[in-house]
Amino acid sequence: MRRRGADWGARLAGLDRRWIYLILAAGLILTLLTGLRLPERPSILVEPLYERVENLPPGSPILLSLDYTPSTAPELEPMAFAVVRHALLKGHRLCFVSLYPEGDNQIARVTEGVIAREFPAVRAGRDFAVLGYKAGNEMVINALAQRLDSMYAGDLEGRPLAELPALAGVHRLADFALVVAFSAGTPGLKEWILFAGDPLGLPLGGGCNGAGAPQFLPYFPHQLLGLMGGIKGAAEYEAALRLGHPEFHQRTMRATEGMGPQAVAHCIIIAFVLLGNLGLLLSRRRREDAT
Amino acid sequence: MSGSLEVWIASLLTLMVFSFLWRDNPLYKFAEHLFVGVSAAYFMVLAFWSTLWPNAVVKLVPAAVRVTQPGAEPGAFEPLAIVPVLLGLLMLCRLWPRLAWLSRWPTAFAIGTTAGYNLTRYLRTDFLNQISTTVQDGIVVQQAGRVAWGGTLDQILVLAGTVCGLVYFTYSRPHRGYYGGMARVGVAFMMVTFGASFGYAVMGRVAVLVSRLQELLGGWLGLL
Numbered sequence: 001m002r003r004r005g006a007d008w009g010a011r012l013a014g015l016d017r018r019w020i021y022l023i024l025a026a027g028l029i030l031t032l033l034t035g036l037r038l039p040e041r042p043s044i045l046v047e048p049l050y051e052r053v054e055n056l057p058p059g060s061p062i063l064l065s066l067d068y069t070p071s072t073a074p075e076l077e078p079m080a081f082a083v084v085r086h087a088l089l090k091g092h093r094l095c096f097v098s099l100y101p102e103g104d105n106q107i108a109r110v111t112e113g114v115i116a117r118e119f120p121a122v123r124a125g126r127d128f129a130v131l132g133y134k135a136g137n138e139m140v141i142n143a144l145a146q147r148l149d150s151m152y153a154g155d156l157e158g159r160p161l162a163e164l165p166a167l168a169g170v171h172r173l174a175d176f177a178l179v180v181a182f183s184a185g186t187p188g189l190k191e192w193i194l195f196a197g198d199p200l201g202l203p204l205g206g207g208c209n210g211a212g213a214p215q216f217l218p219y220f221p222h223q224l225l226g227l228m229g230g231i232k233g234a235a236e237y238e239a240a241l242r243l244g245h246p247e248f249h250q251r252t253m254r255a256t257e258g259m260g261p262q263a264v265a266h267c268i269i270i271a272f273v274l275l276g277n278l279g280l281l282l283s284r285r286r287r288e289d290a291t
Numbered sequence: 292m293s294g295s296l297e298v299w300i301a302s303l304l305t306l307m308v309f310s311f312l313w314r315d316n317p318l319y320k321f322a323e324h325l326f327v328g329v330s331a332a333y334f335m336v337l338a339f340w341s342t343l344w345p346n347a348v349v350k351l352v353p354a355a356v357r358v359t360q361p362g363a364e365p366g367a368f369e370p371l372a373i374v375p376v377l378l379g380l381l382m383l384c385r386l387w388p389r390l391a392w393l394s395r396w397p398t399a400f401a402i403g404t405t406a407g408y409n410l411t412r413y414l415r416t417d418f419l420n421q422i423s424t425t426v427q428d429g430i431v432v433q434q435a436g437r438v439a440w441g442g443t444l445d446q447i448l449v450l451a452g453t454v455c456g457l458v459y460f461t462y463s464r465p466h467r468g469y470y471g472g473m474a475r476v477g478v479a480f481m482m483v484t485f486g487a488s489f490g491y492a493v494m495g496r497v498a499v500l501v502s503r504l505q506e507l508l509g510g511w512l513g514l515l
Contacts, residue, residue, distance in 0.1 A: 021312045028504055032515060074502030075495055101337045135342040138408065158356070158363030194412040198420060210495030214488045222424040223416065230491055231498040258501045265497040 009282025012275055020272055027268050028261045036260035040239035045217075049205035049226025050240040052178055053083065058091035060177035061170045065192065066106045067099045068184035072209045073106065076182045078234040078255035079207035080106075081114050083180055085248075086241055088119045093166045094128035095176070097152075099140060099187040103133040104156065125159055129166040132156045137187040141195040145173045174200050178225075182207040189216060189224075198223050207233060235259045293511050302511040305503050347376050425453050452480040 042050060053062070064083065068076040087094055096107045107130055115122050124130065131152045134140045143150045148171055154160045161167055169175060173196050181204070183189035189206040193216075197204030203225050208216055210230030220227050228237055234255035241248045293299065307322035340359065349356045350372035353365035378397035384390040455477035458470065466474040509515035 018313065025504075028501060029508065032501070032504055032508055035515075071499070072495075075498045101334065101341055104341070133341050135346060138412075139404075142408065153366050154360075154363065156360075158360030160364070194409075194416050198416040199412070210491040210493075210498065211488070213491045214484065218421060218424075223420060230494045232494060257505075258498060261501045261504070262494065262497055265501075266493070269493060 009279045009286055012279025013283050024265060024268050027264045031261040031264045038259050038263055040235045040256060040259060042236045042240035045220060045227045045229065046233055046236040046240060048221065050237060052203060052205065052225055053086050053090060054244060056092060056177050059093060061093045061095060061175065062087050063095045063097065063176045063179045065097050065099065065181040066103050067188040068106060068182055069100060069102045072184035075209045075231050076184060076207055077109065079228045079237060080110050080182050082234060082237040082241060084110055084114050085118065088122055089245065095167060096130045098133040099137060101133055107132060125155065126165045129164045130156045138191040138195050141191055145196060145200060147172055173202060178203045178205065180205045183212065184209050185212065193219055193223055231255050231258050231262060292513055298510050302507055305507060347372060425449060456480055
């Protein structure tokens with residue numbers, strides 16, 4: 001009996017990794033094809049950010065910094081989409097900036113993918129301003145804290161800041177009612193906390209990719225109003241939107257769609273971690289028996 | 292199936308990259324080299340038009356703004372912009388061994404300003420304010436005057452984890468007795484942290500994979 005267990009240990013330890021890839025791919029494809037949906041609820045990390053956007057008076061200026069690239073867009077873009085939907089629904093004014101060179105393209109995906117499709121009455125310049133990417137990392141934030149026009153003469157279409165109704169009464173970072181940074185690394189949310197949220201006492205929320213989430217947890221709730229960590233955080237914000245606004249009840253949203261396959265993938269990975277450890281234990285027992 | 296050429300190119304390149312999971316092969320190599328080449332060219336062009344052009348050329352020759360924004364009014368001439376331009380040119384002196392020493396000046400400027408800015412900010416945000424936020428809440432009381440036991444337990448765990456983690460990294464005293472016990476608790480907290488980090492990282496990678504599969508199954512094959 002023990003000998004048979006030992007054989008299984010060797011087999012598990014020597015399992016070709018391609019079986020793992022195959023099983024993972026099969027699990028994900030089947031889950032996507034069946035359209036598995038899991039219930040989501042906003043957590044205490046996401047709820048304060050949602051509540052802040054929800055309870056601001058209509059017309060409040062909100063700064064959104066899209067600091068990510070296409071490689072992290074699958075996690076961060078659904079967050080940006082959800083926050084933009086929510087803010088426009090509440091009638092807030094938006095201002096888009098980016099600390100990443102690819103930021104202008106990411107902003108364009110948001111304005112075309114959400115604003116143009118779902119809010120056709122919303123106008124660039126009047127309801128939202130696209131200032132775009134500016135080189136300089138944290139120095140950009142530092143300069144924006146003093147004066148917005150020290151970094152940006154106008155929006156991406158060349159209109160001077162003073163002529164943009166979306167930025168009426170907004171001259172520096174402190175004039176924004178809320179800043180939300182969607183961050184994939186450096187520069188990103190960390191720099192926004194260091195140079196804007198903490199020193200200015202600015203209401204600052206954030207979204208970050210999964211790998212970066214643990215480093216931001218210590219800032220919550222005193223130095224960070226709310227945090228969306230990875231695709232789960234995005235799905236929680238979408239859940240809050242569905243709970244709070246009936247018009248979103250039946251709407252399919254990308255992060256929520258991705259959580260079913262996510263759960264299946266995690267189960268498969270956990271199963272293989274357990275199997276791997278079981279194989280190690282059986283192999284170790286075999287060695288001990290041999291000696 | 293999609294009739295868009297872009298979708299076909301993206302989907303086939305995705306499959307070429309996925310083929311590496313089987314083993315290294317020419318299709319994967321082709322996709323990899325194409326990605327490196329396109330990325331290098333893309334970032335070079337992006338850096339020129341989004342950094343060099345607006346921050347150097349447009350500030351020194353204001354009318355140049357009309358090249359990228361035909362309707363824009365030229366701003367004022369900014370003579371101080373010549374300073375970063377000169378520092379940038381000094382950086383290029385590294386290419387000539389006899390003048391390479393000149394590149395130390397812009398390097399020193401960049402290191403000095405960045406260190407100066409970051410030192411004060413990190414000291415306040417990551418050190419002083421993190422200490423105060425770790426200890427200030429203590430027993431969490433709800434508005435009705437009742438103790439919020441969940442929140443209070445959170446605070447106790449955060450405080451215990453911080454103190455025990457600090458004890459583990461204090462090497463001036465042997466980790467024995469109750470002191471060693473605290474260090475071991477600190478290690479346990481760190482293990483939980485590393486596990487959470489690994490879990491978050493897995494979630495991020497799976498999210499990217501799911502996104503590509505959604506594009507392949509939905510955008511390309513039209514099955515979703």
